[in-house]
Amino acid sequence: MTIEWDSRKQWLEKLSHKSNVMFALFCAKQVIHLVNNDEAKVAINTVERWLDGKATAEECRAAAATAYAATATAYAAYAAAAATAYAAAYADAAAAYAAAYADAAAAYAATTAAAATYEVKEQQIEYLRILYIDSLPEEERNCWLVQACL
Numbered sequence: 001m002t003i004e005w006d007s008r009k010q011w012l013e014k015l016s017h018k019s020n021v022m023f024a025l026f027c028a029k030q031v032i033h034l035v036n037n038d039e040a041k042v043a044i045n046t047v048e049r050w051l052d053g054k055a056t057a058e059e060c061r062a063a064a065a066t067a068y069a070a071t072a073t074a075y076a077a078y079a080a081a082a083a084t085a086y087a088a089a090y091a092d093a094a095a096a097y098a099a100a101y102a103d104a105a106a107a108y109a110a111t112t113a114a115a116a117t118y119e120v121k122e123q124q125i126e127y128l129r130i131l132y133i134d135s136l137p138e139e140e141r142n143c144w145l146v147q148a149c150l
Contacts, residue, residue: 022051039063039070 015023028044035041046063049055 018051021047025051037067037070037074039067043067 025044025047028047032041032044043060043063043066046055046060050057050060
């Protein structure tokens, strides 16, 4: 028997419902080791039993609904964990930014204070020069001790 294979969808449409279920079961069994959801494993086993005639279609639907609900719950937990991780990462980044900004502000404040202190000291030195050295007679201003103070 030759089948025209224009696309996978057309190929699957040409198969019977039972063949489609068998193919889906085969695919699911290939990745079941990656699934941590016991309900999904039960659903796969139920479908396998249905193919063997040992389970009803209603049992398959119930197992599928249970697996879907468990998957939705797991996804919701994953989404909540991802949101929490994002919030924690954002909080860490915000804290790091705040710390860096605080460090920069402290450095700026220290530099400004040092510059202000330097200016005040320069003003004090100039005031002392005017007060003491400039008031000395010319010959005493040329003394080596006075020159060392300048």
